Amino acid sequence: MQKEIEMLKVVAKLDLNDNDIEKIESILKEKNLDWSVVLQGIFKHKIVNIFFFIVKNNRLLEYIPNYVIKALISNWEYSKIKMKNYKKLIKDATVKLNERNIPYALIKGFDTNDKLYFEYDENIREFNDLDLFVSEENLTEAEKVFIEDGFVAGDYSLASENVDKVSRYNQIRIKMGSHQIYNLVKKINFSDDGMIYGPLIVDINFEVYLGGKDKKQNPISTKDMLETRKLRENYEGIKYYSLDEYYTLVQLIYHFYRETTEDGEVDFNLHNLCDIHLYLKHYADKWNLSILKEIIMKHKMEEVFWFALYFVDVTFETSYMEVILDKDIDYSEKYKQHIEFWK
Incomplete structure (x- = not known):
């Protein structure tokens, strides 16, 4: 195994002991460490902020090139901006979902961050969309909540800074062959000075992967799963339902x-x-x-x-x-x- 990848596996543990920290330090000290492999690895595996958190808190930044440190800091700050905007989206969307009596649960990104990573730093667990879980019968109403707020089914282009709408055919195709509908996207201004634009992305899931689609499996009822949901409240008073x-x-x-x-x-x-x-x-x-x-x-x-x-x-x-x-x-x-x- 490449030493660079070996180091990232240790970093991803997050709860590190002295031996783990020593191992990371020894690899960082190596003269022939390939930083292109490290950078590619932390971005591919979405552990950029975890890596920065670990090396900074354990005083290991001295072994890292300046250009890498700048990239880590930039990603950390951009993640904070994204988090701020997704919090606002969650506050607004959950109120509307409740008003329309749509049973839902937040899953993956924000929910996982809130449950597991907050004790370290709320910025440590990166996510790029809001994942919503609803039953198939409530898909249309749940989608309306976001469509009425300016979201469209499509993909965001970083190059043009615009949302490319997807055809109705592809929306149907994705829904028929997947556990979710085509993602909903809205372009917003991420910064007060108008220099940074980016997307808010919502993924609406209507079943757990393979739930009922694989004939070897018993159906996993979305309705039954949603009946287990619990109301959570984070440190800022954001209330939402979770499985x-x-x-x-x-x-x-x-x-x-x-x-x-x-x-x-x-x-x-x-x-x-x-x-x-x-x-x-x-x-x-x-x-x-x-x-x-x-x-x-x-x-x-x-x-x-x-x-x-x-x-x-x-x-x-x-x-x-x-x-x-x-x-x-x-x-x-x-x-x-x-x-x-x-x-």
Whole structure:
């Protein structure tokens, strides 16, 4: 394994011991460290702010070139601007969703940040969109909340700083073959001086990946999942609904599985693994393990959980697999290509 990637795996643990910090420092000190690999890695794996947080708080910046430090600081400051705008969006959107009696839950980015990363720094967990979870019957009404606020289905072009609207055909195609509708985008001014424009992006999910679409699986009812939702309030008084601790984990694990195996590709994203690792660590003494096991068996999710827990365990030197799954469950032969890739 390249030493640069080895270092990033350690960084992604976030909760570091003295040996971890020493390992990071020793790699940073190496004369032939390839900073292009490091930069490519932290941006690809969406751990730029985690890397900056770790090296800054452990006084390791002296080993980093100035141009890299400038890139880290710029990304950190831009993330703060994005967070400010997404908070405003969440405040406004959740009020409107409640007024229209649309049961929803926030998932992934903001919710994960609020539950797991806030104790470090709210800016540490990067996300580029707001992920909303609603039942399929409420899709149209939920979409209206954002359309009425100036959002359109499309993609944002960094080059032109404009939103390219997507055709109705592609909107239907995405909905029919996916767990979500085409993302909704709105161009806004990110800065007071009018120099920085950027997109607010909303992803509306109407089912958990594979829920009911894979004939080998029992359907995972979105309605049933939303019945477990709980009202949360962050330190700024932002109130929103979130899935309970069990189905939040189900969603995170399905999300990782989908992104890692979709279209037959072999790829990994460290920040998804970090989410699962921190979630398991945070809730280890807070949930009833028998309830989690019952949910896994009910929806026949042993394979998906095995996949995620295997890579969390080998990456972060944990032992969640033996606690959560039956010891006889093993899919290593099926996923040997992924295992070899990650080595």
